[in-house]
Structures are given as C-alpha cells and as structure tokens.
Amino acid sequence: xxxxxxxxxxxxxxxxxxxQSAEExxxxxxxxxxxxxxxxxxxDDKGRKILVxxxxxxxxxxxxPAVRKVGFGPL
Numbered sequence: 001x002x003x004x005x006x007x008x009x010x011x012x013x014x015x016x017x018x019x020q021s022a023e024e025x026x027x028x029x030x031x032x033x034x035x036x037x038x039x040x041x042x043x044d045d046k047g048r049k050i051l052v053x054x055x056x057x058x059x060x061x062x063x064x065p066a067v068r069k070v071g072f073g074p075l
Contacts, residue, residue, distance in 0.1 A: 001025065003042060005050075006058035014052070016044040022062050029060045 003025055005014040018025065025042065032040040032054035040052045040060075 002063040004059075004061040004063070005040070005052055006060070007052060008056045008058050014050060016042065016050055018042055019045050025060070025062050029057075032057065 001018050001020060001022060003016050003018055005016075007014065020028075020043065028037075028040055028042060031037045032052075035054075038054055040050075040054055040057060042050045044050060
C-alpha cells in the first residue's frame, strides 16, 4: 500500500510502501488527528517505523498497491 504524508512547512512529502491495510493506516491517522495519539506511527514494507507529530500533518494520501511491471512490452 502506498502512503503519502504531507508535513506542514515542509516542501517534500513522505512516501512509503506499507504492508498495513488501508483500514489500519486510516485508523492510525484518525487516532493521531483526534488527539488519542501524539504521533502518527506507520511501518513500511522493510520494517522501518515512520513517526510524524500529529500536529504537523497536512494530509495523508492512501493509495492502491502498485503493481510493478517488468519488461519492454507496451504499458
């Protein structure tokens, strides 16, 4: 699952591939924005933790899992 996180006052967004489901990511974002948690905590597909302060979140975009094509055929 591709997740893009916009951070306030930062020109670049955080992009990660996560093994978490869309519902799990949405739940973590909801908990951070509702004040239940001070940090948005996500884990990428390599096991690294990404922590973003909840008060610095600008947006979170949850995308579909990307299927990577290999070869020289037409796209």
